[in-house]
Amino acid sequence: MKSLRLIFLAVILLLFNSCVDPLELELDPDARRLVVDGMITDEPGPYSVRLSRSKQYDSYHDNWSVVEAGARVIISDNRGNQETLTETAPGLYQTSADGIRGQVGVTYTLQITTKGGQQYTSAPETMQPVGPIDSLYFEVRPYFELNEEDVQVTRYAVHVLLDAEDPAAEKNYYMWRWQGTFRVSTQPWDYTEKVGNVRVPMPKDCCETCWVTANTNSINVLDDRLTNGTNLKRHLVTHIPVTEQAFGFKYHLEVKQYSLSEAAFNYWRILKSQIERGGSIQDPPPANVIGNMSSISNPDERVLGFFGASAMASKAFFINREELGIRVGPYVMPDDCRVLSNSTTVQPVFW
Incomplete structure (x- = not known):
């Protein structure tokens, strides 16, 4: 009986091994x-x-x-x-x-x-020419996420929307980028450092007030295939989580609308799909997105990236904390505000 079990197990293992084809990747370590x-x-x-x-596909260190x-x-x-x-x-x-x-x-x-x-x-x-942004506005919408205790909590985000003209005479391709700026006030006089197992007060003399810049963190492109000649309405530019740091006072947002060529639109559209792919086994394999660059020295060499030419229209506005319709508490950070990423003590000219 024991021998029959061993034979049966061996057959099962053989079947499993016969169903799997090894994948051998030929990686060129010099393909930078x-x-x-x-x-x-x-x-x-x-x-x-x-x-x-x-970098090469299996690179895991940054020593060059x-x-x-x-x-x-x-x-x-x-x-x-x-x-x-x-x-x-x-x-x-x-x-x-x-x-x-x-x-x-x-x-x-x-x-x-x-x-x-x-x-x-x-x-x-x-x-290519680009039309103006007619209006820029926002809505506050709730979303749900799990906190550190794995309990579902309600958060809020500012959804920035725009309306814009779309000329009917030609095919149009668009890209939007944005930049946000907000003021923070911190408490450097409450700064402490851990000495042994005890936190010891070590107040800092500077600085309390800074302005922090947040830049575009996603690709936002659109063609007018379905809306040609019909003005764009309520196009979502971005959504910004409501936090005490960002919305403790007011938030300045500038949106730039760019014209794209068809080649540029296709490049950014494919790159966007590569970045936002959900990771399903049905997804096509990721690949390097080829742009409009080529090698003169070696025509067979693949070059990545894109050099574009775009006209730009912009519009900016302030979002005041009182306009959000929800409570935003005070921002507490017992440290010099300059330690925040992309912060400066120089007040922007538009503030």
Whole structure:
């Protein structure tokens, strides 16, 4: 009987092994592809281009820099104008404030020569017009999440919405980016540090008041295939969780609406779907999203990223704490407010 059980177990294991095909990935440790991120607009410069290198698939450490430093980067147009960008930080290249400026209807190209002599170029991008933002407004909506005790609690978020015109004469593609700014007041005089097992008061002299900047953290693009000629209504720009830190006083929000070419829209749309994929086994495998950059030195080399040309329209407004319709308590942080990310003690000009 024991022998029959052993034979039966061996057959089961054999069947399991025969149903699984081993997956062998051929990883090229030297496949660090150039990544390009840049845009020229019709708003005042400077404009920025970031260059970096992708990491190998199984990279788990950061003992080497991914930025592409020491390159020669040029933006040119079809009217004979061009500007060589200045590397203001490793891998970050910028135009001068009074240098080349984007214009609707003009075509732009990005050219790159790396420190090693490899040459790259973008496909020509023609700047398309963009309509104005008619109105910008918000609604406060509840959502639910589990707290640290795994108890469901109600939270609130500010949903920022806009209305905008959509011309009927042409196909339009849009992208929206936003920047939020809020003031925080902290209590540096209550700062303590742990000495042994006891927290000892160590008051700080500076600083109590700061302004914190929050930037776009998602991709928001749209085409007018279903709304051509019909104005955009209640388009969701972003949603911002209501916290004591962000909404303790008032919140300034600026929304920028960009025109996109069809190629740029397709790039950002696919990248958005890659980022937001739910992770189901039915999902297609993730892949590098190819943009409009190519290698002149090696046509077979794959280059990542996109260089775009976009017209921009913007609108800004303040959200006052009293307008939220819900209670927002005081923000308590016994520390120098400058330790917060993206904070400054310099008051913005619009505040």
